[in-house]
Amino acid sequence: MAETVIKVKNLVKQYKELTALDNFDLEIKEGEVFGLLGPNGSGKTTTINCLLSLITYDNGEIQIFGKNMSGNRYDIKAKIGVVMQNVAVFQELTVYENINFFCGLYIKDKKLRKQYVEDAIKFTGLEDFKKFYPKKLSGGLLRRLNIACGIAHKPKLIILDEPTVAVDPQSRNKILEGIQELNRQGATVIYTSHYMEEVEQICTRIAIMDKGKCIALGTSEELKRKIKNTENVIIDIKKIYDEHIKGLKKLSHCYDIQYSGDKLTIKFSGGKHNLINVMNYIAENNISYDRIYSELPTLNDVFLEITGKELRDREG
Amino acid sequence: MIRIFLYQLKIILNNKTIIFWTLLFPVILGTLFYFAFGNLYSEESVLKTIDVAVVDETENAEPYQMFQAAAEELEYSDGTAILNITYTDSYEAEALLKDEAVTGVITVKNNGDITLLVKESGIYESVLSGIIAEYHKFNTMINEISVENPQALEKALSIFYEGVDVNVTDSHTEGNKDPYVTYFYNLIAMMCLFSSFSGLGIVVNCQRNQSDVGLRVNVSPVKTVFIELAGIAAAFLVQLVCVLLGLFYLITILGVNFGGEIINIIITSVLGTMLGVSIGYLIGHVGKGGLNTKIGILTGVELFCCFLSGLMVGNMKILVQKHCPIVNKINPSAVLEDAFYAQNIYGAGERFYGDLILIAVITVVLLIVGSIMAGRNKYASV
Amino acid sequence: MLLFKTYFKILKKYWTSSLIYLIIFGGIFAVLILSSENTEDMGFKQSSYDIYIENNDDSELSTLLYGYLSDIHNVSSETYLDEELEEMLYFADIVYILRIPEGFGESFLNDGNVRLHNLQDESKMYGSYIDSQIESYLSSVKSYMAAGYDLKASDTLARKGLDTERIISELDKGDGKGFIYYIYLYLPYVLFSMIFCGTLPIMLSFRKKEIRDRMNASGYPAVKRSIGIIFGNSAASFLAWLLLSIIALIFVSEDLFTEIGGLLILNSLIFLLVCISATSFAGSFNLKLDGVQMISNVVSLSMCFLGGVFVPMELLSDGVKSVGRFLPTFWYVSAVNEVFNGKDYSLITKYMGIEITFAVFFIIITFVYSKFSSEKRKV
The missing domain is CATH 3.40.1710.10 (abc type-2 transporter like domain)
Structure with a gap:
C-alpha cells in the first residue's frame, strides 16, 4: 500500500469577499503524478502556496510526508522541489550558476551537488546553454531552466505549477516526458494546469477544481465515466435543415445536438455503433457534408457537464 | 554560507546600474565640489580688484587727498590693487551702484570721516566694509589726537600700525580648518547611506511576496534569514569597495584634505556603509509596498537626511542643532558627518568614538529589528 | 488623448513613491526657505554672537x-x-x-x-x-x-x-530679498528632482520593449504617441510646479502679486519647461528603474551647485562659471538675481530666452534620438 505523501483536510482560504479555497480536501499517494486541473481562478496556485506554507490559510490541516506542514519545517522542505508558474531565476547568474545555487540550498556535499547539477542540465537539455544568462534565453529554454532549478536536488515530491505556459511544442513535449521520467525515478508529482491534454497525457490521478472546491476526482477514465457523454460525433457541415437535426436527435443513445460555426456535434451516452448510425442517416437523407468523425469525451467535457463552463475561459 | 555569500556577491556585482552609479556618483559630485569650493577658503579667492565710486563731500581738500592717497595704495599680497576707483558726484555714484557698475560708494566727509553705501551684502561688500572700518579707526584717531595732543600722534600711529599680539588661541587643531570640507564629509555620508539600495535588493530577492526568486528561496530548506544575511555581507563588501574607491578618488586624485587620520576616515566609512546596508535591510522587511515604493522611500528619506546634515546648505546642521538637537543624533547622515568632523578638528577622541558607537548601535538595532520582522512575516497572499 | 489618460493611470500606480517625493522635496523646500535668512555673512554687518x-x-x-x-x-x-x-x-x-x-x-x-x-x-x-x-x-x-x-x-x-554701524549702509534696504528670493533660488533643485524621480519611471514603462513593439505594431501613429506622453509628462510636472507654488504662497503671499513676483513666476514656468524637456530626453533612453534615483541626484545636485543655486554665484570661480554656463540653472539663477538687482528687462529676457533655448534643444534631441534608435532597431 503506497504511503500518503500529502493529506489536506478542510482547507479554507479567504480573500476579503472571495473564497479561494472552500473546504478543499486532497490526498496524494507516493508515486502518483497527480493533476490539479481547473480554469484560471479555481484555486490551483492557492492550493500550492498553502501546501508550501508560502501563505497563511484560514482553516484546515496540511500534512506532508506524515508531518504537519509549516513554514519552518525545513526537514519537509528539503524533500520538495518546486517549479513556479513564473520563471524564478537570478538574471545576474548564468544557467549553470542558477542551477548550482538553488541545488546548493538542498545538497551540501559539493561532489554530489556537481553531479546533480550536471544531471539536471542534461535532463532539461540545456547543455549548450550553460554559460548563457537568462535574458539571452527563449521562453521555452527559460522554462526548462526554471524546471532544472526546481528538480536538480532530486526531490521526493515535485510540485509544478503551470510549467508549460507560453512554451513552444518541442520544449513542452520535452517537459512532459521529463516529468514522467522523474516519476519513474521515484518522485511523486503534483502537476497543476488548465491544459487538459497535458493532464490527460501524464497524470495518473486528477482532481478537477472550480471555485476553490474539488468537483471531481479520479483517473482520467474514471472521470470520463462519471459523465453522461461517452462519444461525440462531429460533422463539418455548412447547411443542415432543422428536420434533419431533429431526425439525428432521435438516433439511439443520442441525448444532445449542437450546431454552431458549421459544426454539428452529436452527443451520445452509451451505444457502440453511433458513428455508423449517423453515417447511415446522412446517406439515407442525402445530406452533403465536408467531414465526419468521432471523438471520445475529454476532461473538458467532464468539466463542462459538471459546471456548465469550459475549462479554458472564453472571452465575453 | 560562504557559497551563498559568493553567489550573492556575483549577483550584486552583475547589477551594473547600481555599481556604475555608486562609483560615478562621488567622482562627479566630488569633482564638482572640488571646483566649486576648492578655492573659497584660501585668500586667493578674493584677489579681485573691487570697483568703487568715491565722492568728495569735503570743504577742504586735505582729508579727501589723504583718503585718495591711502585708497590708491591698497594692494593685495601679490601687488594687485584692491580698489579700482571712479571719482564722481553722489548722484552719478548712486546710479553706478544701482547698475552694479560699482560694488560700493565711498563718500569722504568734511572731517575725513568716510561712509560706505552698498547695494546688498556679499563677499566684496564685506571686504570693502573691512577697509572702511580700518580707515574709520585711523581717521578717528587722527582727528582726535591731532587736536588734543598732536606731538603724540606719531607715537600713537606707530602703535596703531604695529598692532598687538596678545591673544592666543588654545584650540590648536591640527586638522583642516576649511569649513567647506564638510561638503565632502556629507558626500561620503551620502555614499554610505546609498548602500541601502544594495541591502534592499538582497531582501527583495529573498522575500516571497516581493519577487519570484524570493518564492523559490523561501521554499528551500535553508532559513531565509541566513541567505539574507549572507547577501547583506556581500552587499556590504561591494559597497565598501565603492565607498573606499570614492574616498581614494577624493583624497588622492582630487587632493581633498579630510583632516585627521586616514584610518579614522576609513573606520567611519566602514561603519557608515554597514549602516547604509542595514537601512536597506530593514526597509525591505517593512510594509507591503513594492520595490518602487521602497526605493522611493529610501531615496527620499536619505536625501532629506543628507540635506539636514548640510549637503546642500553648509550650515544646516548647526541650524538643526539650535532648533532641534535630537535630530542630529538620530539622523545617520549627521552622525557620520560629525564623526568625520570630530576626527578632523578634535582628533580620535570622545566625540569621535561616541559617534562611531552610535553608528554601530543603530546598525545593530536595524539588523535585529529587520531579522525579527523577517521571521515574523506571514503573508496572506504572495 | 489615449496615451495621456494611460499616463495618469500608470502615475496612479506609482502614487506612493510620487507622494513620498512630494513630501520629501516639499519638506526640503520649506526648510531651505525657513533657514535662508541665516546666511553666514561674515564681516559685513556687525553681527552679534x-x-x-x-x-x-x-x-x-x-x-x-x-x-x-x-x-x-x-x-x-x-x-x-x-x-x-x-x-x-x-x-x-x-x-x-x-x-x-x-x-x-x-x-x-x-x-x-x-x-x-x-x-x-x-x-x-x-x-x-x-x-x-x-x-x-x-x-x-x-x-x-x-x-x-x-x-x-x-x-x-x-x-x-x-563703531561702523552708522557709516556703512545698504541701498534701499526696504527692497531686501527676503523669503521670496530664496524660494525661487532653491526652486530648481526641488522642482527638477520631483519631476525627474516622479515622471521618469512612467516614461520608462512606455519604453519597455514589449510595450513599444506592441504600440509600433498598432495603427496608432508614433507622433501622436510621443505627443500624448509629452502632454502627460507636462501635466504631471505642472502639478508638481503648482504644489511648490502653493508652498511659496504660504510663505510670501503678498510678494507674489507684485512685478517681482510675476517675473519670478514666469522664470520658474520657463524652468519647468526645461525640466519637462530634459526629463523627456532622459526618458528616451533605456534606463533601469533602480538607476533613476542615482541619476537624479547626480544631475540635480551638479546642475544646482554649478549653476549658483547652493553656492552664491559670486563665490564661484571663473572656471566653474564657464562650465555652469552650459547648464540651464545658471541662466535661471542669473535671471532671478537680475530681477532683484536692477530689473534690466533686456537682460532678464535674454536669460529667459537662453533657458527656452535649452528646452527647445532637449526636445529636438529627444526626437532626433528617438528616430535614430528606432531606425537602428529596424535594422
Missing part, C-alpha cells in the same frame, strides 16, 4: 574689555565648568571662549608677557572675526594711551573708532 568670557583679572582694562565685548556680543552671565564650555563650543551654542588671566591688564599696558587665551572652532570664521575685534580694540586703546589719554577716555575713543 554668543560668547563666554572668564575674567580672572580685576584690572580696569580687563573690565573695559569685558564691557566692550558685552556690548557688541551676547556674553553669557552664567558660570560654566570647563567640560560644559567645551560641549557648548562643540555644538556652537557659544562660538568663542575668552579667558582673561590675572594680571593681564597691567601686563598689557607695560608690554608684559601675560596673554589672553581663547578657544574657538578654527574651521569656522566666527573665531577670527572676534579675534580681530579684540585686537582692534586693544591696539586702539594702547594707541590712545600712548597719545596721553587715560584708560577710560581711550576706551571711549577706541569704541568710537570701531
